[in-house]
Amino acid sequence: MKANFSKAMDLLPDAVVWFDQDANLVEVNATGLKMWGYEKSAIKGMTIFDINPNMNKENWAAHWEDKVMQSKTFESSHRRANGETFPVEIMDHLIEIDNRILSCAIIRDITDRKRKEAALRGALMEIKELKSKLEAENNYLQEEIQVGNNFGEIISQSPAFKPLLRQIQQVAPTMSTVLISGESGTGKELIARALHRLSPRSGRPMIKVNCAALPPNLIESELFGHEKGAFTGAITSKIGKFELADGGTLFLDEIGEMPLDLQPKILRALQEGEIEKVGGQGHQMVDVRIIAATNRQLEKEVAKGKFREDLFYRLNVFPVHAPPLRERMDDIPLLVRFLAEKLSKKLGKPITDIPQKVLDKLANYDFPGNVRELENLIERAIITSRGAKLTLGSWFNPKPSKSKPMHFATFEEVQKKHIIAVLQHTKWKVSGANGAAEILGMRPTTLQSRIEKLGIKRSNKVEG
Numbered sequence: 001m002k003a004n005f006s007k008a009m010d011l012l013p014d015a016v017v018w019f020d021q022d023a024n025l026v027e028v029n030a031t032g033l034k035m036w037g038y039e040k041s042a043i044k045g046m047t048i049f050d051i052n053p054n055m056n057k058e059n060w061a062a063h064w065e066d067k068v069m070q071s072k073t074f075e076s077s078h079r080r081a082n083g084e085t086f087p088v089e090i091m092d093h094l095i096e097i098d099n100r101i102l103s104c105a106i107i108r109d110i111t112d113r114k115r116k117e118a119a120l121r122g123a124l125m126e127i128k129e130l131k132s133k134l135e136a137e138n139n140y141l142q143e144e145i146q147v148g149n150n151f152g153e154i155i156s157q158s159p160a161f162k163p164l165l166r167q168i169q170q171v172a173p174t175m176s177t178v179l180i181s182g183e184s185g186t187g188k189e190l191i192a193r194a195l196h197r198l199s200p201r202s203g204r205p206m207i208k209v210n211c212a213a214l215p216p217n218l219i220e221s222e223l224f225g226h227e228k229g230a231f232t233g234a235i236t237s238k239i240g241k242f243e244l245a246d247g248g249t250l251f252l253d254e255i256g257e258m259p260l261d262l263q264p265k266i267l268r269a270l271q272e273g274e275i276e277k278v279g280g281q282g283h284q285m286v287d288v289r290i291i292a293a294t295n296r297q298l299e300k301e302v303a304k305g306k307f308r309e310d311l312f313y314r315l316n317v318f319p320v321h322a323p324p325l326r327e328r329m330d331d332i333p334l335l336v337r338f339l340a341e342k343l344s345k346k347l348g349k350p351i352t353d354i355p356q357k358v359l360d361k362l363a364n365y366d367f368p369g370n371v372r373e374l375e376n377l378i379e380r381a382i383i384t385s386r387g388a389k390l391t392l393g394s395w396f397n398p399k400p401s402k403s404k405p406m407h408f409a410t411f412e413e414v415q416k417k418h419i420i421a422v423l424q425h426t427k428w429k430v431s432g433a434n435g436a437a438e439i440l441g442m443r444p445t446t447l448q449s450r451i452e453k454l455g456i457k458r459s460n461k462v463e464g
Contacts, residue, residue, distance in 0.1 A: 009029040009030075010029050010030035010031070012029060012031055013031065014031060014106050014107060014108045015028065015029060015031045015032030015035050015036075015105075015106070015107040015108075015109075016028070016029045016031070016032065016104070016105070016106055016107075017029075017032050017051075017104075017105045017107060018102050018103070018104055018105075019047075019048050019102065019103040019105070020100075020102055020103075021064050021101060021103075022047075023047040023048040023049060023055075023057075023060050024045075024046075024047055025043055025046045025047060025048070025050075025051070026102060028043060032107065035078075035080075035107070035109055036051065036078065036079075036080050036081055037080045037081035037082060038081050042081075048060060050079070051078050051079060052076060052077070052078055052079070053077065053078075053079050053085060054076050054077060055076075063092075063094075063103070064094070064101070064103075071091065071092065071093040071094070072091075072092055073089065073090065073091045073092075074089075074090055074092075075087065075088070075089050075090070075110070076088055076090055078107070086109060086111050087109075087110050087111055087114045088107050088108060088109060088110060089107070089108045089110050090105050090106070090107050090108075091105070091106040091107075092104070092105045092106075093105075093106075154187070154190060154191070154194055155331065155334055155335055155338050156328065156331050156334070157330065157331060157334055158323075158327075158328035158329075158330050158331045159414070159418055160323050160327050160328045160418070161323060161328055161331070163421070163422055163425070163439055163440075164191070164320055164321070164322065164323070166439055166441075167318075167320050167439075168191065168194050168195055168198065168320070169198065170434070171195065171318045171320075172194070172195045172196075172197075172198035172199050173198065173199060173200065174199075174318075175289055176317050176318045177270065177289075177290045177291070177292070177314065177315055177317040177318065178192075178195060178290075178291045178292070178317070178318045178319075178320060179255075179292050179293070179294070179298075179315045179316045179317070179318070179319045179320070180192060180291065180292070180293040180294075180319075180320050180321075180322060181293070181294055181295075181297075181298075181319065181320070181321050181322070182293075182295065182321055182322030182323070182324070183295055183322075183324050183370055184295050184369070184370065184372070185325075185369045185370030185371055185372030185373055186322035186323065186324055186325070186370045186371065187322055187370075187371055188253070188293040188295075188322050189208070189251065189253060189293065191293075191320065191322055192206065192208075192249075192251045192253075192291045192293060193206060195249075195291055196248075196249045196251075196291070199249065199289065201247065201248050201249055201289055204245075204247045204248030204249070205244075205245070205248050205249075206245075206248060206249040206250075206251055206291075207241050207244050207245040207248065207249070207250050207251065208251045208253060209222065209223060209241050209250065209251070209252055209253065210253045210254055211252060211253065211254045211255055211256075211257045211258045212253075212254035212257040213254075216259045216262075219258075219259065219262060220262055220265070220278055221238060221240065221278050222240065222241060223240050223241050223242055223262075223265075223266075223275075224240040224242055224243075224265070224269075224275045224276060224277055224278060225237070225238050225239050225240030225242075225243055225275075225277045225278070225280075226238050226240075226277055226278035226279050226280070227277055227278070227279040227280050228279075231278065231279065237277075240275065240277065242269060242275045242286050242288055243275065243284065243286060245286075245288045246286045246287055246288060247287055247288075248288070248289070249288070249289045249290075249291060250288045250289070250290055250291070251291045251292075251293070252266075252290065252291070252292040252293070253292075253293050254293065254294060254295070255292040255293065255294050255298075255315065256294040256295070256296035256298055256301055256307065258307075260306065260307070260308070263307070263308045263311045264308070264311075266311060267308065267310060267311045267314060269286070269288070270290060270311075270314050270315075271314065273285055273286055273287065273288070274286075290315070292315050298312050298315075298316070299312070324367075324370055325367045325370045325371055325374065326366045326367060329363055332359060332362050332363050332374075333359050335371065335374060336354060336358075336359060336362060336374070336378060336390075337354060339374065339375050339378040339379075340354060340378055340382065340390055343375070343378055343379045343382055344382055347379070347382055347383065349382055349383075349385075350388055351382055351385065351388055351389075351390050352388040352389075353388055353389040353390065354389075354390045355389065355390070355391075358381075358390055358391065358392055361392055361396070362374070362377075362392075364398075365398045366398075377396065378390075380395070381393070381396070412454060415450070415454065416454045416455075416456060419436070419440070419447070419450065419451065419454065419456060420456055422436045422439050422440055423436050423451075423456070425439070426439065428458055430444055430447060430448060430451075431444035431447075
């Protein structure tokens with residue numbers, strides 16, 4: 001009977017082990033020997049402390065305090081003959097046999113179960129991170145929808161704007177970093193959105209960061225994110241704008257306001273594609289296309305020591321300039337009609353008549369605030385207009401333009417100025433890729449003849 005019992009125990013899929021109160025190993029089945037990697041002869045004289053590295057005399061003694069029949073299930077770890085530890089689930093029973101209490105433990109190797117649990121936890125963590133990222137992205141896009149864009153598209157018919165449009169078409173399909181310069185209100189964000197829409201990344205969001213609007217102590221967290229507890233008030237972890245823009249475009253508006261001590265981290269993100277969260281351990285790779293904008297002259301900021309030279313050159317891969325409204329006054333009628341239609345819908349006040357005298361009056365103003373100022377002016381005009389006709393009240397009494405009395409340049413003067421501006425941009429390169437002829441849509445020989453006819457020389461300069 002005893003032999004049959006031992007054989008039956010050996011057939012069980014789990015280890016069955018008997019210990020006495022002194023922690024001595026009394027008996028173990030074949031499954032247990034295989035699990036630990038011992039021969040039958042090797043277990044003589046072994047104790048629970050040889051098998052379970054978590055067990056000591058104190059907690060073994062506590063296990064025997066109640067000398068009555070009892071059972072419990074718990075997890076622990078065991079040690080194999082080769083020193084390797086592995087997780088186990090133990091169902092332990094104190095059983096009294098012939099006035100002797102023995103501990104009978106049924107032990108199951110749960111290595112595979114723990115591996116699956118770890119994989120599941122990892123998958124759940126990844127799902128949680130993706131959910132968090134999607135929620136952050138959704139919140140950002142909702143904010144963008146609420147704020148709205150200045151325009152749905154670029155509105156211009158001016159020859160002064162055509163070189164910029166051509167540049168947008170050239171650089172948009174690439175991964176090159178673009179630096180947009182121009183005065184406030186000239187539509188730099190609009191240009192950035194056009195670059196993004198025409199790029200292969202248009203299916204992903206363009207994330208905007210206004211470097212001038214963020215406190216210096218928060219801008220690093222806003223750009224790179226932070227871990228929970230990274231600083232006072234960081235009660236949860238946060239995804240930064242670089243990570244949010246992964247696979248898309250990051251628009252760094254007013255980059256000239258970036259704190260000097262943060263610029264090396266921006267440079268690293270541009271050069272290496274690596275970011276590090278505030279309070280985080282290690283680096284994270286991101287795939288982000290950078291478009292930056294500034295109303296400052298960054299070369300002068302570099303000379304003053306207020307902007308890093310290496311970061312400037314890293315941003316200035318493909319510079320474009322947004323011309324001020326005073327250089328494209330022929331766009332005034334087009335912009336006024338567009339803005340009147342857009343804003344009248346917003347205000348619920350239809351405007352169907354825009355008199356020529358209104359357009360003429362606006363055309364005689366320099367607009368130092370550029371298109372943004374024009375938009376605000378049209379909104380106020382709609383509010384104060386009594387009917388469907390747009391009127392400018394006595395509140396609009398601008399100072400005469402610096403260029404008054406108004407002087408209309410001849411066609412040759414306009415041509416000459418425009419060609420010089422393009423030649424300055426190309427560093428006087430006439431033909432070839434990105435040369436002036438290509439930008440102007442002319443044959444190099446035709447452009448060369450025009451240059452000679454107009455008397456254009458390298459000494460000629462166009463300011464702005």
